[in-house]
Amino acid sequence: MFNLALKNILFYKGRSITTLILTFISALMFIVYVSMMDGSHESMLKNALKVYTGSIEIYKKDYRDIGGNEYLITDVQKIEKELDKIEGIDTYTARYETYGLLSSSTQSSASLVAGVEPLKEPSMSQLKVALVEGEFLSPTSGNCLYAGVDLVKKLEAKLGDEISFVGAASDNSFAADLFKLCGTFRTGSFSFDASSAFIARAYFDELMMSHNKASYINIKVHDLNDVDTINTQISAKIDDSIESLTWKTLMKTMVDAMEVDSIFGYITISIFYVVIFFVIMIFGFINVSSRIREFGTLRCIGLSRQKIRTLLFYEIFILSSIAIMIATPIGAYIAYYYSVHPIVIDGMSEMYKDYGIISDEIPFSFNLFTITWNISVVYLLNILSILYPMAFINSFKPVEAAHHV
Amino acid sequence: MKRILLTLSLLSALAFGDEASDIMKRIDDNQRGQNVYMQMSMTITSMGHSRTMKMQSWAKGTKKSFVKTIYPPKDRGITFLSLDNQMWQYIPKIERTIKIPPSMMLQNWMGSDFTNDDVVKQSSIVDDYDAKILKREGKVVTIELIPKEDAAVVWGKIVSQIDTDTYTSQKDIFYDEDGEEVRYFIYDKVKKFGKYYSPTVWKILPSDKKGNSTEIILEEVKYDQEISEQYFRKSALKRFSR
Numbered sequence: 001m002f003n004l005a006l007k008n009i010l011f012y013k014g015r016s017i018t019t020l021i022l023t024f025i026s027a028l029m030f031i032v033y034v035s036m037m038d039g040s041h042e043s044m045l046k047n048a049l050k051v052y053t054g055s056i057e058i059y060k061k062d063y064r065d066i067g068g069n070e071y072l073i074t075d076v077q078k079i080e081k082e083l084d085k086i087e088g089i090d091t092y093t094a095r096y097e098t099y100g101l102l103s104s105s106t107q108s109s110a111s112l113v114a115g116v117e118p119l120k121e122p123s124m125s126q127l128k129v130a131l132v133e134g135e136f137l138s139p140t141s142g143n144c145l146y147a148g149v150d151l152v153k154k155l156e157a158k159l160g161d162e163i164s165f166v167g168a169a170s171d172n173s174f175a176a177d178l179f180k181l182c183g184t185f186r187t188g189s190f191s192f193d194a195s196s197a198f199i200a201r202a203y204f205d206e207l208m209m210s211h212n213k214a215s216y217i218n219i220k221v222h223d224l225n226d227v228d229t230i231n232t233q234i235s236a237k238i239d240d241s242i243e244s245l246t247w248k249t250l251m252k253t254m255v256d257a258m259e260v261d262s263i264f265g266y267i268t269i270s271i272f273y274v275v276i277f278f279v280i281m282i283f284g285f286i287n288v289s290s291r292i293r294e295f296g297t298l299r300c301i302g303l304s305r306q307k308i309r310t311l312l313f314y315e316i317f318i319l320s321s322i323a324i325m326i327a328t329p330i331g332a333y334i335a336y337y338y339s340v341h342p343i344v345i346d347g348m349s350e351m352y353k354d355y356g357i358i359s360d361e362i363p364f365s366f367n368l369f370t371i372t373w374n375i376s377v378v379y380l381l382n383i384l385s386i387l388y389p390m391a392f393i394n395s396f397k398p399v400e401a402a403h404h405v
Numbered sequence: 406m407k408r409i410l411l412t413l414s415l416l417s418a419l420a421f422g423d424e425a426s427d428i429m430k431r432i433d434d435n436q437r438g439q440n441v442y443m444q445m446s447m448t449i450t451s452m453g454h455s456r457t458m459k460m461q462s463w464a465k466g467t468k469k470s471f472v473k474t475i476y477p478p479k480d481r482g483i484t485f486l487s488l489d490n491q492m493w494q495y496i497p498k499i500e501r502t503i504k505i506p507p508s509m510m511l512q513n514w515m516g517s518d519f520t521n522d523d524v525v526k527q528s529s530i531v532d533d534y535d536a537k538i539l540k541r542e543g544k545v546v547t548i549e550l551i552p553k554e555d556a557a558v559v560w561g562k563i564v565s566q567i568d569t570d571t572y573t574s575q576k577d578i579f580y581d582e583d584g585e586e587v588r589y590f591i592y593d594k595v596k597k598f599g600k601y602y603s604p605t606v607w608k609i610l611p612s613d614k615k616g617n618s619t620e621i622i623l624e625e626v627k628y629d630q631e632i633s634e635q636y637f638r639k640s641a642l643k644r645f646s647r
Contacts, residue, residue: 101503110506164499172449173480
């Protein structure tokens with residue numbers, strides 16, 4: 001049956017070539033498109049996690065929903081002792097954040113002002129490498145302020161300028177101080193760069209009376225794939241008033257946006273593939289229709305319906321396999337190449353900065369599992385496309401088919 | 406018959422609307438007079454502990470007010486000036502006068518449950534809201550205040566219980582735009598100062614932060630006495646800070 005299928009493929013060249021080309025294009029596009037979509041999402045996520053958000057963060061319950069000093073973590077050291085016992089945690093840092101008014105001599109802006117640990121922060125976030133001008137914070141940098149370039153622009157300030165801060169201390173009392181602008185950073189995220197400033201915790205804690213307090217504890221794990229396991233361990237060790245959240249919850253908006261984007265991506269590729277599916281099916285059907293007498297003769301000389309089905313299955317299986325065997329290495333190579341050398345579109349990050357895009361690069365994702373399920377889908381749909389022609393040809397009685405004109 | 410009933414109900418609604426607005430105006434007059442000087446203490450309770458501040462305030466009409474912190478020593482000399490819905494603050498510790506931007510208007514004022522907007526938008530209750538009487542129970546009238554269409558206000562609704570003997574509020578409940586209760590004010594110990602009545606104890610309780618409160622006690626109130634215009638200039642922030 002297999003040999004007969006091969007002969008048929010070679011004999012009906014038009015149908016074979018069309019099926020081969022369509023299957024090849026579908027498989028190649030599917031692999032490349034999904035690779036690009038997944039790569040963009042992974043890149044967005046990585047960039048977002050690199051900038052400031054941790055893979056796990058520990059909060060007092062309701063801090064994220066209600067906020068305010070009433071929902072600060074009040075015994076940071078106790079939690080840090082527990083974190084030291086958990087394997088898989090790379091490092092952690094306690095941040096104290098508040099919203100206050102920063103003012104230069106001419107302009108004011110409501111901003112996030114965060115006390116950070118200058119020695120730990122570089123391994124947790126992109127803050128230090130995002131330095132544009134001046135210097136990053138150090139444990140002894142005192143009242144040095146490290147601010148986003150767009151915030152500095154709003155304040156019309158320059159390095160060395162005094163920036164006043166007015167806000168509420170951790171006990172809700174009034175807090176005000178004069179900071180000195182020592183450094184500016186650009187992460188590429190406009191909203192972050194336009195509304196964030198940092199100061200060494202040692203100094204900020206004195207002003208805000210926030211010793212051993214934190215808005216949250218930011219945790220970096222060795223392997224992002226272990227984040228759920230580590231989070232479960234942390235949750236078991238902290239009391240009920242505290243919650244430990246992974247990036248999936250912390251960046252829910254982005255995760256949801258990526259899911260919606262993926263759904264639309266799959267809908268787009270599905271529409272494309274439905275067209276291809278019907279074209280393959282129609283070509284298969286036309287081919288089978290033109291071979292009714294041939295099938296009738298085969299049935300008359302003793303071939304069962306099952307054998308006819310097997311013959312048609314072999315035909316589509318061979319054609320699909322050839323197309324996929326050519327498309328898969330090419331698609332995989334493209335995915336791999338662009339995962340290592342991302343496509344660069346100048347100005348893209350500027351255009352899409354509001355959507356969290358902070359890089360001009362579009363990296364692809366090279367994942368063998370994804371490629372496998374992509375080609376499996378193409379295989380499956382190709383095989384499904386022959387079901388109707390199979391049913392059609394088997395609906396004829398052998399003699400009727402043999403005399404069909 | 407239906408038309409007559411409809412006309413009567415419309416007329417009574419209009420009459421109640423006018424009466425409600427009139428009540429709100431009389432409350433506003435009671436609170437402000439021509440001008441008013443107050444010395445007050447403000448006790449803020451949050452996170453299980455309390456702290457007290459003392460302040461002096463000078464206000465003229467609905468557009469001008471000046472506040473000076475006199476206690477505790479740490480905050481002494483911090484001054485606030487509000488003019489025509491704008492607000493400035495002077496902080497002696499850093500010797501800076503800062504204009505509070507619109508984005509900060511919903512921030513807490515001096516760590517209390519007041520917002521900067523409460524301090525600045527002193528006239529908005531009368532100007533920006535439509536008043537309607539909800540019910541009467543003896544001398545107490547409950548009035549609902551709904552923002553006018555084009556009013557730039559924070560609250561979605563305010564419900565006030567008014568004592569019509571003294572034209573002072575007993576309780577104000579503030580709701581957000583979704584109709585959720587956000588906070589309420591309770592007023593107590595109404596005293597007469599000349600021809601004006603004013604509650605001398607105000608308590609603010611945020612609905613979402615149990616245990617938090619801000620209590621203001623008016624220690625000294627003087628209505629309709631001459632207040633120098635110098636208090637309502639930006640130079641006053643630093644000058645009267647000392």
